[in-house]
Every structure is written in structure tokens, then in C-alpha cells.
Amino acid sequence: MTDSGLFDGSGPRTVRAACPHDCPDTCAMEVTVVGERAVKLRGAPDHPFTNGALCTKVSHYLERVYSPQRLQYPMRRVGAKGEGRFERISWDDALDIIAERYRTIAAEDPRAILPYSYGGTLGLVQGGSMDMRFFHRLGASVLERTICAAAGYAGWQATIGDGIGTDPEAISDARLILIWGANPVVSNLHGWRHMQAAKRKGARLVCIDPIRTDTAAKSDLHLAPWPGTDGALALAMMQVLIAEDLLDHDYIAEHTLGFEALAERVLGRTPEWAAGLTGLPAQTIRALAREYGREPQSVIRLNYGLNRCRGGGMAVRNIACLPALTGAWRHASGGALLSTSGNFPIDRHALERPDLYPDVARFPPRRINMSRIGEALRTEADPPIRAIHVYNSNPVAIAPDGTRVRAGFLREDLFCVVHDLFQTDTADYADILLPATSQFEHRDLHKAYGHHYLVDNQQAIPPQAEALPNTEVFRRLASRLGFDEPALRESDDEIAAQALDLRDNRALGAAPALAAQGWARLNLPRPFAPFARGGFPTPSGKCEFYSARLAESGLDPLPAWVPPLESPVSNPTLAQRYPLAFLSTPARNFLNSSFANMPRFLESEGGPKLDIHPEDASRRGIVDGMRLRIFNNRGAFHASARVTDRVRAGVVASPSIWWRKLSGDGENANAVTSSELTDMGGGPVFYDCLVEVEAA
Numbered sequence: 001m002t003d004s005g006l007f008d009g010s011g012p013r014t015v016r017a018a019c020p021h022d023c024p025d026t027c028a029m030e031v032t033v034v035g036e037r038a039v040k041l042r043g044a045p046d047h048p049f050t051n052g053a054l055c056t057k058v059s060h061y062l063e064r065v066y067s068p069q070r071l072q073y074p075m076r077r078v079g080a081k082g083e084g085r086f087e088r089i090s091w092d093d094a095l096d097i098i099a100e101r102y103r104t105i106a107a108e109d110p111r112a113i114l115p116y117s118y119g120g121t122l123g124l125v126q127g128g129s130m131d132m133r134f135f136h137r138l139g140a141s142v143l144e145r146t147i148c149a150a151a152g153y154a155g156w157q158a159t160i161g162d163g164i165g166t167d168p169e170a171i172s173d174a175r176l177i178l179i180w181g182a183n184p185v186v187s188n189l190h191g192w193r194h195m196q197a198a199k200r201k202g203a204r205l206v207c208i209d210p211i212r213t214d215t216a217a218k219s220d221l222h223l224a225p226w227p228g229t230d231g232a233l234a235l236a237m238m239q240v241l242i243a244e245d246l247l248d249h250d251y252i253a254e255h256t257l258g259f260e261a262l263a264e265r266v267l268g269r270t271p272e273w274a275a276g277l278t279g280l281p282a283q284t285i286r287a288l289a290r291e292y293g294r295e296p297q298s299v300i301r302l303n304y305g306l307n308r309c310r311g312g313g314m315a316v317r318n319i320a321c322l323p324a325l326t327g328a329w330r331h332a333s334g335g336a337l338l339s340t341s342g343n344f345p346i347d348r349h350a351l352e353r354p355d356l357y358p359d360v361a362r363f364p365p366r367r368i369n370m371s372r373i374g375e376a377l378r379t380e381a382d383p384p385i386r387a388i389h390v391y392n393s394n395p396v397a398i399a400p401d402g403t404r405v406r407a408g409f410l411r412e413d414l415f416c417v418v419h420d421l422f423q424t425d426t427a428d429y430a431d432i433l434l435p436a437t438s439q440f441e442h443r444d445l446h447k448a449y450g451h452h453y454l455v456d457n458q459q460a461i462p463p464q465a466e467a468l469p470n471t472e473v474f475r476r477l478a479s480r481l482g483f484d485e486p487a488l489r490e491s492d493d494e495i496a497a498q499a500l501d502l503r504d505n506r507a508l509g510a511a512p513a514l515a516a517q518g519w520a521r522l523n524l525p526r527p528f529a530p531f532a533r534g535g536f537p538t539p540s541g542k543c544e545f546y547s548a549r550l551a552e553s554g555l556d557p558l559p560a561w562v563p564p565l566e567s568p569v570s571n572p573t574l575a576q577r578y579p580l581a582f583l584s585t586p587a588r589n590f591l592n593s594s595f596a597n598m599p600r601f602l603e604s605e606g607g608p609k610l611d612i613h614p615e616d617a618s619r620r621g622i623v624d625g626m627r628l629r630i631f632n633n634r635g636a637f638h639a640s641a642r643v644t645d646r647v648r649a650g651v652v653a654s655p656s657i658w659w660r661k662l663s664g665d666g667e668n669a670n671a672v673t674s675s676e677l678t679d680m681g682g683g684p685v686f687y688d689c690l691v692e693v694e695a696a
């Protein structure tokens with residue numbers, strides 16, 4: 001793995017790196033190394049999207065790498081589950097214990113072992129290669145990685161076909177930008193730069209968000225719908241576009257499927273109809289639709305904020321229909337963007353090797369939805385989960401309905417391995433706790449979901465203390481379990497070399513630049529206007545207003561209105577007890593629960609907060625700074641009040657995700673969120689949640 005010869009040089013060296021975090025921007029970085037120590041980090045100045053700038057969190061990355069809180073060596077639990085008391089053991093002992101347990105369980109039914117991972121690193125090597133190969137070979141349960149984008153992606157896929165959209169760099173030429181369920185100032189900073197450039201050239205920015213975020217405040221117009229009602233808003237916009245003939249008839253005729261059925265479907269879905277659901281005035285909705293219909297050089301930057309409610313899949317599907325109606329796709333700067341990831345020709349089969357799964361006949365693969373980990377850990381499961389291996393994730397903090405999640409991890413008969421850089425909330429429940437490397441300490445290669453560049457990550461420094469990369473842990477476990485397939489012995493460099501499907505010109509054309517400069521734009525035409533002449537990657541090759549695939553899976557084949565699970569309109573009885581819609585959106589200084597243990601960022605966030613509208617506050621005798629209890633039938637947590645009209649009346653918001661043990665009361669926002677699932681994709685409904693608030 002580590003060739004110490006690499007680190008002999010004494011003069012400063014520059015190493016090419018990639019930001020590993022779950023963010024659309026996937027920055028290219030340069031690490032300055034002296035001897036074996038990283039001394040400086042900056043955003044790559046030559047990378048067009050990163051443009052030499054890093055966000056606040058990552059610009060302080062050296063503090064994370066050299067944090068005194070880093071796990072130093074493997075440990076074994078000595079206290080009770082959840083207590084977080086451990087004693088040091090050797091790597092050999094730790095891996096022997098794990099291998100022995102996995103061997104015993106697998107002898108009966110390997111599906112009783114569950115890997116649990118998500119976005120700690122988005123690297124193709126450390127985020128989904130040797131780990132997948134190992135668990136496939138073992139025959140473990142297969143984790144459905146749904147916790148973030150599954151619903152929106154499913155809705156987008158039904159309409160557009162794949163994760164392909166407007167080139168984010170071309171957005172600077174758009175004339176009208178709808179920022180819809182997205183907060184780029186916080187969660188897509190480098191994409192925001194292009195929106196600001198468009199604004200300087202005269203574009204209008206319209207932000208659609210229940211919260212007046214910093215993005216909304218910097219836009220020309222802010223519409224604050226009730227959470228989970230975007231599907232209705234988009235249907236009403238389509239109704240106006242069609243009724244007032246603000247359409248590109250040629251584009252519709254040549255490149256779409258099911259227009260007649262769509263037109264019939266939206267009859268009666270007027271702005272007046274949507275007003276009652278969204279809480280937006282009908283004339284505002286009509287004006288938005290007209291403005292959108294009259295400016296075909298328009299782009300919709302939607303993000304995953306609006307997919308975290310029951311109708312999240314359908315909402316994204318409805319919105320994705322809009323640019324085909326106006327012909328906005330004809331322009332490189334027009335159309336819509338949810339994700340760019342479908343452009344990257346990644347060889348998933350080579351990386352993950354599902355063919356290693358041993359005995360499909362005897363143990364038909366069992367799939368577990370990560371968004372329902374609390375339910376999955378109940379002993380009634382068949383077979384019950386007897387071991388869980390957590391890496392790249394912190395489920396005790398980030399998974400919905402946290403009370404149930406914790407109850408699952410508390411099970412005395414559950415063997416729990418946690419591999420992380422830090423002793424997270426989840427780590428406290430580990431039987432064996434393993435130290436992981438940071439991005440500077442291992443090799444990786446990254447695609448992106450918010451731009452079109454591959455970014456390489458070379459190892460810059462040796463692993464700190466006894467930390468090991470994910471890949472190395474699984475190589476060593478494979479060897480202990482006697483798995484002798486060559487795929488389970490490959491080095492990180494060998495894995496990285498297989499990540500791209502070089503039969504595809506988008507990758508082949510990028511490979512030389514990637515090797516030479518550490519990053520490369522996919523070999524895509526410039527300007528990149530993916531659907532200017534149709535060619536949608538759907539079964540029909542058209543933008544599918546009508547989706548036969550949805551019909552086949554028993555879903556509504558046409559755009560529709562799917563109400564939220566929890567709202568005063570859809571569930572008035574529940575709303576009598578818990579009248580406020582609760583949002584737990586990303587805190588600027590945290591990245592999910594990553595960085596939420598770093599002193600600098602804990603200080604900037606200054607403790608859990610709840611934004612509440614003055615009307616809702618005064619009705620409850622709440623004043624600014626008061627300690628609040630936020631609760632519903634699932635649980636409760638505490639936060640201090642920020643009385644502000646940044647949230648619309650009826651909505652409260654708490655920037656997240658706090659570590660439970662660092663929040664003051666041992667709880668966080670996921671004490672109240674629900675583990676129900678979305679209409680498509682099996683995603684979570686974090687933002688579909690009613691609560692009541694009282695002074696603590």
C-alpha cells in the first residue's frame with residue numbers, strides 16, 4: 001500500500017487531490033507537502049469549476065486531517081453499547097475477531113450480515129469498490145443506497161432517462177434561472193458562481209424554497225411554497241403554458257411523448273387549484289408560468305431539497321417536463337439540471353463485481369433499504385441482521401426516526417463494526433471500532449454530480465497513526481476469510497485504473513488529460529446542449545410525459561399530484577396536534593454530520609437552532625434565544641429559538657445535522673423525522689414532517 005519512499009523528499013511538493021465530500025462541486029485541490037506533512041491546501045487554480053476556491057469547511061481541511069480527535073488505532077468495546085468506552089487492540093486481533101464472526105454467521109446465512117455506507121467519501125475507489133467486491137463475495141445483504149437522491153433521481157429518470165442535464169458552466173448564459181428546492185449558496189457554492197455571472201449579465205433569478213435562504217435573499221424573486229407541494233406548482237405551470245399556448249410546438253412534436261395525455265391530465269390543475277395546496281397566490285403562480293413560457297433561454301436548477309417528501313419523485317418528474325414544453329433544451333444554457341452523474345462512463349461492474357455473489361440459488365440476494373435501518377434492525381427480519389459493518393456513514397445521527405435506529409444499534413446480539421476517522425454517534429455502538437484514513441492518506445478517483453470533470457486524488461501523506469483505507473480493511477478481511485479471487489487482492493491503483501469505461505469516448509477522450517494534470521473534462525461537445533435535438537436516454541428516445549416504464553411498475557404513467565404525508569391539508573387530524581412543518585436542511589458549516597465535531601465549526605454554528613416565524617412564536621409565547629422543545633409522536637429534541645420571517649408562517653427549520661452527543665441533549669433533528677418512504681425510488685421523507693414547539 002504505502003511506499004514510504006514516496007515521502008522521503010524534504011522540499012515542498014504539490015500533490016493533486018479531490019475533495020471527497022458529498023457535494024455537487026467535487027473540487028480539484030492541491031496539497032503542499034513537506035517531508036511527510038501536509039502544510040497547505042488550496043482549490044486548484046487551473047480547474048475551471050473549482051476556480052481556485054474552496055468552501056469554508058474544506059479550506060480548513062488540515063484541521064480535520066491532523067485533528068487530535070482522529071481515531072488512532074483499532075479498539076474493542078469495554079463499556080455498554082452506546083456508552084463509547086473502548087480499549088486498544090491490534091489490527092490483527094481486530095480483523096481476526098471480525099473475520100471469525102462473519103465466518104460463523106455466513107455459515108448459516110450470509111445475508112444476516114449488512115454493510116452500511118453512504119457519502120463519507122464519494123471516491124470511486126474508497127466509496128464503492130473493494131467493499132462491494134468483499135460483501136458480494138461474502139453473500140451479504142445488499143444495501144439500497146437511497147438516503148439522499150433516490151426519489152428525485154427516479155422522477156428525473158422517468159422523464160429524461162438518465163442523470164444528464166444542462167451544463168452547469170453554461171448556466172452563466174441563461175436569461176431566466178429557477179432555483180428550485182436548492183440552496184446553492186450553502187450546498188453548491190461553485191455552481192452558484194455561474195448563476196451570479198448570469199445575474200450580472202441581466203438574467204432573472206427566481207428561488208422556490210419555503211425558507212428565505214441566502215440564495216433566496218440574493219435572487220430577484222422568492223416564492224415560498226408549503227413544503228412538499230412543488231408537484232402541484234409544476235402542474236399548474238404546465239396548465240398555464242398549455243392553456244395560453246406558451247409552447248414550442250415543433251420541439252413537442254419531434255422530441256416528446258404523450259403531449260395529448262399530458263394536456264388532458266393538467267386540465268383543471270389551474271393556479272387557483274395549486275394556490276390552495278402551495279399557499280402561493282394564484283396570480284403569482286400564473287405570472288411565474290408566463291415568465292417561464294416567454295423566456296425559452298431558461299434553466300431550472302433543481303436539487304434534492306424538494307425530493308425529501310412523499311411526492312418527491314413525482315415533483316421532480318413534473319418539473320422535468322417543463323423545459324420540453326417551452327423548447328428550453330434547444331439552448332446550451334437552457335433546460336434543467338438535477339445531476340450530471342449520468343454522463344460519467346463508470347465501469348460499475350469492474351469496480352463492484354456483483355458476479356462474485358456465491359450462491360444465488362441457496363441465498364437469493366436480500367436487499368435492505370438504508371432509509372429504514374431502524375426497521376431493518378428489528379429482530380423480526382428474515383433472516384435477522386446479526387452483524388452490521390458501518391463505514392462512510394454515521395447512521396445513528398443521519399438516519400430518520402432516530403429513536404428506532406438507536407434501539408436497533410443497542411441490540412446486544414448485534415455485532416457492530418464501525419470504521420471512521422472519528423468516534424461518531426454510531427461509533428459509540430461499535431463492538432469493534434477501526435480508524436480510517438483521510439483523503440490525503442489514500443488513493444482515489446472522483447466523478448461529480450454537479451459538473452463534468454473527473455478529478456484524481458493521489459495519496460499525499462502516509463496514514464496517520466494506525467489508520468487504514470476502506471479498501472485495505474476489506475482486502476485483509478477477504479484474505480482472512482480465505483477468499484482468493486484476484487479481484488479481492490488488487491491495489492488501489494489497479495482499482496482506479498478500471499473505474500472508467502474506456503470503450504466510451506467520453507472517458508477515453510478525457511484519460512490523457514486526467515493522467516497529465518490530475519483532472520479532466522469529460523470528452524463532451526462544447527457547447528454541450530444535451531437534448532437540443534432530442535435524443536433523450538429514455539426507452540422512446542423522447543422526453544416522456546407519458547412513461548410506460550412507470551405504468552409497468554404500477555405507478556401513474558403521467559405527471560400527477562402526490563400530496564405530502566404530513567401537512568395540514570393532507571392530514572388535518574395530525575396537524576391539530578403538530579401544526580408546524582419541520583425542515584432540517586444542511587447547516588452551512590457542516591456537511592451532513594461531517595465537520596459537526598470540529599471545534600471551529602461547532603463554534604460558528606453556536607448550538608442547535610430553530611427558526612420560527614414571529615406569528616408562530618408569539619402564539620406560543622416564544623421569544624428569541626429561548627430554549628425550545630421540538631416534538632411529535634416519534635420523539636423530541638431541543639434547540640434555541642431564532643424568531644425570524646426567513647421561514648414562512650407554519651414552517652420551522654433547524655440547520656443540521658448535529659451529532660447527538662454534541663447537541664446538548666443527546667438528540668438531534670432525526671428524533672422527529674419519519675422513516676416512511678417516497679412515491680418512487682424508496683427515498684426518505686426527512687422534510688415531510690409535522691411537529692409542535694414549546695418552551696423547554
Ligand SMILES: Nc1nc2c(c(=O)[nH]1)N[C@H]1C(S)=C(S)[C@@H](COP(=O)(O)OP(=O)(O)OC[C@H]3O[C@@H](n4cnc5c(=O)[nH]c(N)nc54)[C@H](O)[C@@H]3O)O[C@H]1N2
Nearest residue numbers: 022181182183187208227228303304305586588590591592
Ligand atoms: N454546506 C453543506 N453543503 C452540502 C451539504 C451539507 O450538509 N452542508 N450536504 C450535501 C448533500 S449530501 C446534499 S444531498 C446537498 C443538499 O443540498 P440541496 O440538494 O440543495 O438540498 P437541501 O439543502 O436539502 O434543500 C435545498 C433547499 O430546498 C428547500 N426545501 C425543502 N423542502 C422543500 C420543498 O418541499 N420544496 C421546495 N421548493 N424547497 C424545499 C430547503 O429549504 C433548502 O433551502 O448538499 C450537499 N452540500
Ligand SMILES: Nc1nc2c(c(=O)[nH]1)N[C@H]1C(S)=C(S)[C@@H](COP(=O)(O)OP(=O)(O)OC[C@H]3O[C@@H](n4cnc5c(=O)[nH]c(N)nc54)[C@H](O)[C@@H]3O)O[C@H]1N2
Nearest residue numbers: 118119120148391392393394398419420436584592593594
Ligand atoms: N434530518 C436530516 N437528516 C438527513 C439529511 C437532512 O437533510 N436532514 N440529509 C440526508 C442526506 S442528503 C444524506 S446524503 C445523508 C448523509 O449521511 P452520511 O453519508 O452518513 O454522511 P455523514 O454524516 O457526513 O457521515 C459520513 C461519515 O463517513 C466518515 N468518512 C469519511 N471518509 C471516510 C473514509 O474514507 N472511510 C471511512 N470508513 N469513513 C469515512 C466521516 O468521518 C463521517 O463520519 O444524511 C441524510 N440525513
Ligand SMILES: [Mo]
Nearest residue numbers: 022147148149
Ligand atoms: Mo445528500
